[in-house]
Amino acid sequence: MVDRIGVVDTMFARVDMAADALAELATCEGYRERFEVVRRTVPGFKDLAVACKMLIERENCAIVLALGMAGTADVDQVCAHEASQGLMAARLMTSTHIIEVFVHENEADDPGLLASVCRERARKHARNAYWLLYEPEQLTRRAGHGIRQGFPDAGPIV
Amino acid sequence: MVDRIGVVDTMFARVDMAADALAELATCEGYRERFEVVRRTVPGFKDLAVACKMLIERENCAIVLALGMAGTADVDQVCAHEASQGLMAARLMTSTHIIEVFVHENEADDPGLLASVCRERARKHARNAYWLLYEPEQLTRRAGHGIRQGFPDAGPIV
C-alpha cells in the first residue's frame, strides 16, 4: 500500500506555500510509488489542526504539513498561538507528526524576501517530513546543528 | 438524510450576526433539501464551544458556525482567547470543522462600520462552511490568496 503525506494550507495566507511543499515532495525518492500526497485548503490557520487530524484519521496520512501565515496585528499573534496549540493537540491525539510551517508577516519587511522565506520554509519542512518518515538518520546527523528553515542556519555554538 | 449545519451565537454580542449567517446559508444550493440549519444561543462566547460540541454530538451537525463578539477591555482579550481555545478543543474532540466568527469591538471605531464587519464576516464564513462541506475545491482555488472576511482581501504577495 502506498503511504500518504498530507498538506494543508489556508486561503488567508498571502503566499502559495503549498505549491512549494508539493514541488519539493515531488522530488523525493519514491514519489507516487512509495508515497502520494493529499492536499486540503481551509479558510484560516485555526482551521488547520482539525483538517490535519481528519487527514490522519480518515485519509490515512502518515504525516502532515500544516502551512499558515500570521498577520502583523497583536490579535494575529494570539491567533497564531491558538493555531499552534491546536496543532500540538492534534499531534498528541493522533500520535502522528504534524510539521508546523508558519510564517509571520513581520519576519521580513520586503515582500519579495517574505515570499522567499515562505517558499524556502515550505520546501525545507517538506523535506523534513520526508526524512521523518523514511530517513530519520538524516535528522539525527544534524542534531544540535542550529538548522533553520527560510533563513540561513544558525549553526552550532562552538 | 438531510445534512445539518449548526449556528451558535451569544446574547453578549451587540450585533445579530446569526441573522446574516442564516440568510447567507439560505442562498446556498441545496438549502432545506441537501442541508438544514440548527440554531442555538448561549449567554457569552465561553459558552460557544460546548454548545457547538453538543450540536455535533447530539444534533448531528456536520459543521458549525460559532459567532461571538469580544469587548475592548484587557480581560475581554483573555476571555476571547479562552473562547477560541475552547473552539479548538471542540473541533479536535469531534474531528469536525467549527468556523470561528469572532469580531473584536476595537476592529472599528465607527459603530456602523463595526456592524458591517460583523455582518460581512458572518456571511463570508457561512459561505466557507458551505464550501468545506460541499465544494472544497472553492477553497483550494483561493489558497494563498490573502482572503479576508469583514475587511477587503489582503491579496497575494507578488
Next chain:
Amino acid sequence: MVDRIGVVDTMFARVDMAADALAELATCEGYRERFEVVRRTVPGFKDLAVACKMLIERENCAIVLALGMAGTADVDQVCAHEASQGLMAARLMTSTHIIEVFVHENEADDPGLLASVCRERARKHARNAYWLLYEPEQLTRRAGHGIRQGFPDAGPIV
C-alpha cells in the same frame, strides 16, 4: 426524576455569591419539583473545574454554576485564566454547560458596588442556567442584544 443544578463557590471569594445564585434559582418555576440544587464549596477558583465535573459525573447535575472572584495582583489574572481554562475543559469533557460567574476585584473600586456586581452577576447567570435547561428560546430572543451581567446591558449596535 428531578433534575439537578449544581452551584460551586470558593472560600477565597469575598462575597457570598452562592447565596444569590441559590435565591434566584428558588424563584424559578419548578424549583424543588422539576429541579433541585446541589451546592459545593472549594478552597479557590482553580478547584472549581474539577468540582463541577464531579457534580456532573457523580451527582448527575444537568448544568453547573461556577462562582469565583479574582484578586488584583498580576498573578491573580493568570490564575483566573487557568481557572477559566479548566472550566472550558470540564465543559467539553462532559458536554455540559458550566456557567462561569467570575468577578475581578478591580471591576469596581467601591466595595459596595463590587458586592452588588457579584450578587447581580450571580443572579443573572443563575437565570441563564435555568433558561439553558428549560427555556432556550429566552436566550435566542436576546441574541446579539449586548446583554451583560452585573453591569447594565451594552445593548445592540444600531
Next chain:
Amino acid sequence: MVDRIGVVDTMFARVDMAADALAELATCEGYRERFEVVRRTVPGFKDLAVACKMLIERENCAIVLALGMAGTADVDQVCAHEASQGLMAARLMTSTHIIEVFVHENEADDPGLLASVCRERARKHARNAYWLLYEPEQLTRRAGHGIRQGFPDAGPIV
C-alpha cells in the same frame, strides 16, 4: 481499607513545604487509621502534575497536595503557568481534587517571611485537603469569606 492522601514536592523549591504538609496531616483526626500519606519528590514543578496523576491512578490516592515554588525571572512565571495548567488537566483527567500549593519567590522580600508563607500555606492547604475528603461542610461554612493561605485572610466585603 485505609484512604490515601498524596503529597508531591520538588527539589527545585527552596523550602521544605512537604514537612509542614505532612506535620499538619499528622494532626488530623483519623491519621494512620482512616487515612495514610504517600509522598513523592520530583525535580521541578512541571513534573508535579504527572506525579500527582500517577499517585491517583496507581497508588489509589483520594486527593493530592502539589507543592512547588516559582523563581523570580519572567520565564519562571511562564513555567509556573505551565505547571498549573498541568495540574488542572490532571484534576480533570482523574476527576480528583489536587490542591495546588505554589509560592512565588517574589511574594516576600524577606527570606524568613517567605519561608513562613511557604510553611503556613502548606499547612492550611493540607487542612483543606482533609476537609474536602472528610468535612466538606467546613469549606461551605467559610464560602465567600475571603480565606487565604500563607497571608492573613482578606475577609468578606461588607
Next chain:
Amino acid sequence: MVDRIGVVDTMFARVDMAADALAELATCEGYRERFEVVRRTVPGFKDLAVACKMLIERENCAIVLALGMAGTADVDQVCAHEASQGLMAARLMTSTHIIEVFVHENEADDPGLLASVCRERARKHARNAYWLLYEPEQLTRRAGHGIRQGFPDAGPIV
C-alpha cells in the same frame, strides 16, 4: 526485559545536548543491562512532545528526556511555551515522566557559558531521569533544597 529510556533532541538546537545526556546515562548503574537508551531527533522543539509520546507508546520507554533550545526573539518564547505545553500533555496522556531539558539562548551572553549550561543541564536531568526510575529516594533526600541544573544550586532558604 531491559527497560528503555528515551532521549529526543532537535536539529534547531545549537548545542548537541543529547551527547551529554547519553554520556551521563552510560555512567549510570545498570546501563545496557537494566536499561538501554533509545534516541530520536526531530526538526524543532514543537515536534518533541509527539516524538516522546511515540517513544513511550511504541518503543516502550519508561521515561523520556526532551532536549531543546529556545531562540531570543519574542516569538521564540511563545514557541517554547507551546512546546512545554505539549510535553505536559504528553506526560499526562501517557502517565509517564518526561523530563524537559530546555535552554533559552538568553540565559547566557557568552557562547561558551551557554554551551556549558546546555551540557550540564542535560547531564543533571539525565541523572534525574535515572533516579526517578530506580532511586526515587535520591530526589526526596533533596526535596526543598533549591536544586538547579546548568547553574549552581540556589540552596535552601534558612
